[in-house]
Each structure stands twice: as structure tokens, then as C-alpha cells.
Amino acid sequence: MLRTPEQYVESLRDGRVVYQNGERVHDVASYPPYQDEIESRATEFYMAMQPEYRDLLNIMEDGEECSFAYHVMKTPEDLARRQQITQTLDRMGIRSTKFTGIDALNGVSYAAHKMDVEKGTDYGERIDNYRKWCQKQDPGISATMSDVKGNRALHAEDPRQKHKDFYLRIVDRTRDGIVISGCKCHISGAIVSNELLCMPSRNHDEPGKDYAVSCAVPCNAKGLTFIATDMEIDRGLGLGGGGSPMVVFDNVFVPNERVFLAGEWEFSRLFTTSFARYHRFSIISNRVSRIQQIAGLARLIAEYNGLTHATRIRDMLAWLAMFADMVEAMGKAAALDSKVDPEIGLAAPNEIYSNCAKFFCADNMHQAIKYLQDITGGIAATMPSWKDWENPKTRPYIEKYLGGDARYPTEERIRTLFKINEVASAPAGIAYLHAEGSPAAQQMMIYERADWERFKAAAKHSMGMKTDHPEFRDLPLPTEHLWKLPSK
Numbered sequence: 063m064l065r066t067p068e069q070y071v072e073s074l075r076d077g078r079v080v081y082q083n084g085e086r087v088h089d090v091a092s093y094p095p096y097q098d099e100i101e102s103r104a105t106e107f108y109m110a111m112q113p114e115y116r117d118l119l120n121i122m123e124d125g126e127e128c129s130f131a132y133h134v135m136k137t138p139e140d141l142a143r144r145q146q147i148t149q150t151l152d153r154m155g156i157r158s159t160k161f162t163g164i165d166a167l168n169g170v171s172y173a174a175h176k177m178d179v180e181k182g183t184d185y186g187e188r189i190d191n192y193r194k195w196c197q198k199q200d201p202g203i204s205a206t207m208s209d210v211k212g213n214r215a216l217h218a219e220d221p222r223q224k225h226k227d228f229y230l231r232i233v234d235r236t237r238d239g240i241v242i243s244g245c246k247c248h249i250s251g252a253i254v255s256n257e258l259l260c261m262p263s264r265n266h267d268e269p270g271k272d273y274a275v276s277c278a279v280p281c282n283a284k285g286l287t288f289i290a291t292d293m294e295i296d297r298g299l300g301l302g303g304g305g306s307p308m309v310v311f312d313n314v315f316v317p318n319e320r321v322f323l324a325g326e327w328e329f330s331r332l333f334t335t336s337f338a339r340y341h342r343f344s345i346i347s348n349r350v351s352r353i354q355q356i357a358g359l360a361r362l363i364a365e366y367n368g369l370t371h372a373t374r375i376r377d378m379l380a381w382l383a384m385f386a387d388m389v390e391a392m393g394k395a396a397a398l399d400s401k402v403d404p405e406i407g408l409a410a411p412n413e414i415y416s417n418c419a420k421f422f423c424a425d426n427m428h429q430a431i432k433y434l435q436d437i438t439g440g441i442a443a444t445m446p447s448w449k450d451w452e453n454p455k456t457r458p459y460i461e462k463y464l465g466g467d468a469r470y471p472t473e474e475r476i477r478t479l480f481k482i483n484e485v486a487s488a489p490a491g492i493a494y495l496h497a498e499g500s501p502a503a504q505q506m507m508i509y510e511r512a513d514w515e516r517f518k519a520a521a522k523h524s525m526g527m528k529t530d531h532p533e534f535r536d537l538p539l540p541t542e543h544l545w546k547l548p549s550k
């Protein structure tokens with residue numbers, strides 16, 4: 063089923079408990095500060111009904127048209143289409159309700175089915191049924207992984223932690239389901255979503271088995287409280303709608319059919335990494351658009367400032383263009399080199415390439431922002447407000463004195479400066495680094511999954527040492543030339 067934008071907006075009036083900047087928000091859908099965010103998200107539902115976007119956004123499943131987001135990823139083409147959808151929505155300024163949560167759906171499916179193969183559990187069937195329910199209901203889903211963690215050096219159950227609830231955990235089990243408590247934080251779009259798909263944020267050992275929990279919880283579940291991101295911080299990110307709130311779970315009951323991991327601690331990490339694998343892949347498409355914007359903003363402001371001829375400025379612009387194109391190329395490689403798991407038939411992007419792309423983005427984003435700020439000049443930090451631009455008393459002065467190269471209208475320069483402030487803000491810089499996992503998470507994964515045998519074989523071969531590695535074993539050694547000069 064496809065929901066209308068109106069149905070999506072109405073679905074937010076379900077009694078969810080939300081606090082924003084010190085006040086309870088009783089009706090999320092009518093709360094003025096959330097209006098822009100809700101419109102942006104509802105537009106995705108509107109687009110799904112327009113003839114020109116139906117082929118991209120929707121698919122027929124069991125004879126019914128529904129969002130492609132819920133489709134089971136079985137081929138590299140499916141992954142590439144998802145990338146295309148993400149980028150199209152992002153470029154249209156749409157914060158999708160089916161972004162992080164769909165990566166969670168795919169990640170949990172992957173991990174649950176792998177676990178079933180090894181343990182004979184039935185979690186795969188449960189998540190498949192949940193996916194079918196999503197196809198029928200068209201909900202917005204938020205990936206709910208990051209725990210508040212407390213002392214990061216300690217395990218969740220370590221008695222030296224201040225309390226037991228720094229990681230979401232099962233506090234009770236009944237015949238019909240589980241009861242969970244704890245707090246997840248930074249959960250993007252959760253307040254304007256419908257479902258939270260919870261996953262563990264790390265490995266847990268046997269003593270911490272109650273922390274190995276994955277389940278789906280509706281946003282109005284009894285015992286849930288959302289504490290929204292501060293509005294000023296949110297504005298710095300160009301977001302609204304409560305941003306990426308803390309979500310407190312106070313004895314929330316989850317029925318068995320919505321539980322996808324409940325104590326199988328050995329699989330906890332697989333749930334974390336499977337989600338990360340899909341999510342880092344998705345985020346590349348999103349980041350590519352952002353980096354393209356940064357490169358474009360830098361070029362525009364250089365043009366407005368009349369400085370495109372300066373070698374220094376050109377060098378920085380060339381670096382920004384390289385950054386944008388390299389990240390795009392890495393994203394494409396991750397989709398093209400995806401693998402279909404032979405045991406469970408699900409396609410997943412190349413894990414190393416996705417993680418390399420995300421790390422490369424995060425690692426270089428501050429350099430990109432630095433170049434953008436350098437090219438722009440200090441005016442981005444000192445300029446008057448948009449209201450002064452609109453005020454007929456002050457506008458003529460701003461028009462006259464904040465103009466640049468005579469070929470361009472002052473208003474274009476002013477608009478560009480505001481946008482630069484948004485993409486180069488401190489909260490944006492933090493988000494580029496930490497959202498979708500801190501750089502250390504990618505480094506850990508790349509270190510673990512890197513093909514060290516291949517790299518060692520390359521090194522040994524270069525030194526003339528024999529190796530059994532299939533890429534090198536039949537290759538003549540570089541130290542023994544096949545053709546030699548006639549002996550003297």
C-alpha cells in the first residue's frame with residue numbers, strides 16, 4: 063500500500079510522548095517548529111503517487127504497489143536503485159522516512175537469517191513478516207542503534223558502570239514477548255517516524271546476553287519518551303522535527319512477533335555490522351550530494367569574489383572536485399561489487415568499499431570545509447541577517463556593499479553565504495564525522511575484513527619470495543626477468 067502525505071501526517075497524532083526545549087509537545091503534526099521537517103518528509107509520500115516518480119520509488123509486491131524501500135535486496139541492481147532513490151530524494155531536499163530504518167530492516171534481515179542457519183531459530187521468518195507488514199502499512203522507520211553507553215571502556219553489564227541501563231536490555235520475558243529498558247540516542251527522525259527498529263550497538267558477551275536485543279517498537283508504545291535535539295543545534299544541521307533525539311525505553315513491552323534477537327549474544331555484533339554495511343553504503347549517496355554542494359558552493363563564491371584565476375583558489379577547487387568524484391566512484395564500486403549471500407540469497411554491498419568510502423568522507427570532510435571557508439572569507443561569520451536583507455531600509459546598503467564581481471547579482475552571493483554557513487556549521491562537522499559510526503568503527507571493520515593474505519602475497523612476490531596466493535603463485539617473479547641479455 064502507498065500512504066498519502068495526509069495519512070502520514072495524521073499517523074503522527076498517536077499520543078507519542080515528546081519533549082522539545084523544555085516543553086511537552088502534545089501534537090507533533092501541528093507543532094509549528096516541526097512543520098518544515100514534516101512537509102519535507104510528507105513530500106516523499108506525495109512523490110510516490112506522481113506518475114514521473116512511480117517507476118523509481120515503487121514496486122509491485124504480491125499484486126500491490128508499494129514502496130521499493132521495503133523490497134528484499136537480491137541483486138546489485140536493487141542496491142544501485144536504492145542508491146539512486148537516496149540521491150534523488152536528497153537532491154530534492156527530502157528527509158526520507160524510509161532512510162536509516164530501511165538499512166536497519168535489511169541489516170536485521172541479513173543477520174536474522176544468518177543466525178537461523180546456524181542456530182535453527184525462527185527470527186528470519188519474523189523479520190520477513192514484519193517486512194510484509196511494512197509493505198502493507200508504508201510506515202516511516204528509524205534505525206535505533208546507538209546506545210548512550212556510559213563508561214565506554216566498560217561492557218554493558220560491568221558492575222563498575224553507574225547503572226545497568228546504559229545499553230538497551232531485556233528486563234523481563236513473558237510467554238508473549240519481552241520487556242525492554244534503556245536509552246538510545248541520536249536517533250534521526252525518530253519523532254516524525256512511525257517505527258523504531260532497535261539493534262545492539264556492539265558485541266555483547268554471555269554475561270551481557272540480555273543486552274543482545276533487536277526488535278521493532280511503534281513510536282507511541284507505552285513507556286517510550288522522546289527528548290528532542292536542541293532546536294538551535296538542529297538549525298545548525300539544517301534539520302527540524304526534533305532532530306536525532308534521545309529515546310528512553312521504560313519497561314516497554316514488545317510482542318514476540320516483533321522480536322528479532324533476544325539473548326543470542328554471539329550474534330549481537332552481526333546485527334550491528336550488518337546494519338552498518340547497508341547504512342554506510344546508503345550514506346555515501348547522501349554524502350556525495352553534500353560534497354558536490356560544497357564543491358559547487360566553493361566554486362560559486364570564488365566566482366562571486368572574482369577569484370577563479372588565482373592559483374591558490376584553483377588548487378583548493380581542484381581538490382574539492384577530486385574529493386566529490388572519488389567518493390562517488392567508491393560508492394559505485396561498492397554497489398557493482400556487491401555479493402549475494404549463497405545461504406540466504408540477500409544482496410549486500412561490498413563491505414570494504416562502503417566502509418572505505420565512509421571513512422574517506424569523514425576523514426576529509428573537515429579539510430573540505432576548511433577550503434570552503436578559506437575561499438569564502440570571513441563575511442560568512444559576520445554577515446547581517448536575512449531579515450536585514452528583506453528590510454527596505456538596510457537592503458540598499460547590503461546590496462551595494464556586499465556585492466562582488468559585477469556580473470553577478472548581490473542576492474546570489476548572499477544566498478550562497480547563508481548556505482555556506484549551514485553546510486560548514488559546527489554541528490554539521492560533528493555529524494559528518496560521527497553519524498553512521500565514528501571513523502574508528504570503519505577502521506575496525508576494514509582491519510578485520512581486509513584481504514591481508516593478498517597484501518602479504520603482493521609484498522612477498524615483490525621481494526622475489528614464492529607464495530601460494532592464487533593471484534601470484536603462477537606469476538613470474540619480478541626479480542627474475544623472463545628475457546635476459548645474451549650472456550657476456
Ligand SMILES: Cc1cc2nc3c(=O)[nH]c(=O)nc-3n(C[C@H](O)[C@H](O)[C@H](O)COP(=O)(O)OP(=O)(O)OC[C@H]3O[C@@H](n4cnc5c(N)ncnc54)[C@H](O)[C@@H]3O)c2cc1C
Nearest residue numbers: 205206207208214248249250306493496497498499500502
Ligand atoms: C547527526 C547524527 C545522526 C545520527 N543518527 C543516528 C541514527 O539515526 N541512529 C543511530 O542509531 N545512531 C545515530 N547516530 C549515532 C552515531 O552512529 C554515533 O554518534 C557514533 O556511532 C559515535 O558514537 P558516540 O556519539 O556515542 O560517540 P562515542 O562512542 O563516545 O565516541 C567518541 C570517541 O571515543 C572513541 N571510543 C569510543 N569507545 C571507545 C573505546 N571503547 N575505546 C577506544 N575509543 C573509544 C570513538 O572512536 C570516538 O573517537 C547519529 C549521530 C549523529 C551525530
